[in-house]
Amino acid sequence: MQTSARSSALWHPCTQMYQQDINPVPKIARAKGAYLYLDNGQPVLDGISSWWVNLHGHSHPAINAAITDQLEQFEQVILAGFTHSPIEQLAAQLVAVTLPPLTRCFFADSGSAAVEVALKMSLQFWHQTAGPQTVEPESGKPERNTFISLENGYHGETLGSLSVTDIPLFSSQYRPLLIQHLRAPTPDLSCKQHDQSDEEFLLQRFAQLQTLVEQHQDRVCAIIVEPLVQGAAGMKMYPPIYLTWLRQLCDAHQIHLILDEIAVGFGRTGTLFAHEQAGICPDFLCLSKGLTGGYLPMSCVMTTDKVYQAFYSPDVAKGFLHSHSFTGNPLAARAALASLAIFEQENTLQKNQQHIHQFKIKLAELASHPHVAHCRQTGMIAAFDLVQANGQPYPAVQQRGRLMAQYALQHGLLIRPIGNHVYFIPPYCITADEIDQMFAITSRAIDWAVSQSVSLAEASMPAMFNLP
Numbered sequence: 001m002q003t004s005a006r007s008s009a010l011w012h013p014c015t016q017m018y019q020q021d022i023n024p025v026p027k028i029a030r031a032k033g034a035y036l037y038l039d040n041g042q043p044v045l046d047g048i049s050s051w052w053v054n055l056h057g058h059s060h061p062a063i064n065a066a067i068t069d070q071l072e073q074f075e076q077v078i079l080a081g082f083t084h085s086p087i088e089q090l091a092a093q094l095v096a097v098t099l100p101p102l103t104r105c106f107f108a109d110s111g112s113a114a115v116e117v118a119l120k121m122s123l124q125f126w127h128q129t130a131g132p133q134t135v136e137p138e139s140g141k142p143e144r145n146t147f148i149s150l151e152n153g154y155h156g157e158t159l160g161s162l163s164v165t166d167i168p169l170f171s172s173q174y175r176p177l178l179i180q181h182l183r184a185p186t187p188d189l190s191c192k193q194h195d196q197s198d199e200e201f202l203l204q205r206f207a208q209l210q211t212l213v214e215q216h217q218d219r220v221c222a223i224i225v226e227p228l229v230q231g232a233a234g235m236k237m238y239p240p241i242y243l244t245w246l247r248q249l250c251d252a253h254q255i256h257l258i259l260d261e262i263a264v265g266f267g268r269t270g271t272l273f274a275h276e277q278a279g280i281c282p283d284f285l286c287l288s289k290g291l292t293g294g295y296l297p298m299s300c301v302m303t304t305d306k307v308y309q310a311f312y313s314p315d316v317a318k319g320f321l322h323s324h325s326f327t328g329n330p331l332a333a334r335a336a337l338a339s340l341a342i343f344e345q346e347n348t349l350q351k352n353q354q355h356i357h358q359f360k361i362k363l364a365e366l367a368s369h370p371h372v373a374h375c376r377q378t379g380m381i382a383a384f385d386l387v388q389a390n391g392q393p394y395p396a397v398q399q400r401g402r403l404m405a406q407y408a409l410q411h412g413l414l415i416r417p418i419g420n421h422v423y424f425i426p427p428y429c430i431t432a433d434e435i436d437q438m439f440a441i442t443s444r445a446i447d448w449a450v451s452q453s454v455s456l457a458e459a460s461m462p463a464m465f466n467l468p
């Protein structure tokens with residue numbers, strides 16, 4: 001395949017560069033609040049929080065000031081064998097805003113890395129922990145060597161995190177490198193049969209998970225899920241009760257529960273953390289994306305004292321010997337502290353309730369559109385599916401969602417549908433008028449996208465279609 005003369009030195013993430021060379025991407029010159037500004041000055045409302053990371057708006061004065069202040073002191077120092085106030089304070093703050101069992105914070109630098117950390121910690125915990133029934137106290141449970149994840153789950157792109165991810169477009173090429181784990185059916189409510197109640201459907205899906213656990217309980221270290229919203233699969237949603245059952249199941253079989261709140265943490269679902277809605281606490285909580293307000297790469301795995309104690313020993317090899325060069329970066333820590341302070345100062349969660357209510361009204365209006373199906377919302381995340389006028393899904397090769405995104409961008413709105421799953425996950429600083437505008441442009445984008453010829457909707461490669 002020829003490369004285009006337009007190619008720069010840059011290889012973009014999650015992108016077929018061939019397609020990008022046909023449609024060059026816009027350049028962002030600055031960003032403020034809920035808006036990005038292109039180099040031609042055009043404002044673009046950031047309907048996806050710049051890939052789900054930004055919380056309080058771009059260039060927030062308080063976060064900018066915190067980073068600038070830190071920069072005057074020091075930028076990065078080693079965290080092994082040393083400590084510093086920003087990271088100490090951040091660990092203390094994270095413990096303060098989560099449930100009491102979560103007492104320890106292990107920092108890494110990306111969401112994928114946080115998932116790797118949680119998987120490794122869980123496995124090592126079982127290998128160095130003897131159960132009450134074990135005769136030999138030092139023997140541990142070396143037979144525990146696998147994880148259960150959910151169908152349609154997404155936990156990152158590194159080999160370990162990709163092994164528990166179920167997005168074939170991202171993983172199938174690398175199958176020889178990936179570890180085979182166990183997979184349970186998704187509780188995503190849009191998979192429900194029409195004659196089923198939500199409860200019946202969830203119980204059925206949960207029973208299948210339960211069977212899987214019973215078959216493999218001696219081998220399973222942990223179950224890892226995205227609580228309430230399976231993001232990269234297209235903002236697929238399920239209710240908190242499933243998580244409540246999941247916690248009970250894990251307790252009954254002495255299996256860890258890893259909650260990947262990398263996307264849904266920090267207020268996206270309405271509460272600060274999604275699992276609060278289920279009244280449960282995980283053994284491992286993975287945080288990233290919004291952790292720094294979406295400013296700088298940082299992630300954190302929070303865990304319990306029980307897990308921590310299993311690594312605490314005179315034996316070096318029993319420690320958790322995992323590190324990243326930039327672990328605990330002070331600039332990122334200051335951004336994270338400033339972001340947490342904004343939740344207090346701006347009363348963010350309370351204020352978001354109005355947005356959540358407005359989303360509900362606006363989604364209900366959209367729901368009557370003949371090309372809209374499966375309207376769904378969890379807190380500050382709203383989504384729907386684009387369908388044919390007869391209610392059937394579009395054939396996979398028809399990229400109507402991509403057409404919608406093109407139209408929206410030309411009219412000042414950034415959305416990034418995943419296939420025909422259209423979603424909004426805007427920064428919390430968005431105003432009521434901007435939400436109205438977001439839905440108005442979307443509505444026109446639907447009308448435009450569904451009226452285009454099939455050939456235009458099929459203009460590019462089908463594999464491009466499902467990228468988050």
Ligand SMILES: *Cc1c(COP(=O)(O)O)cnc(C)c1O
Binds near residue numbers: 112115155
């Ligand atoms: C984005 C995401 C990840 C991966 O985070 P990166 O920082 O992109 O490595 C993992 N899990 C979930 C649920 C995510 O949304």
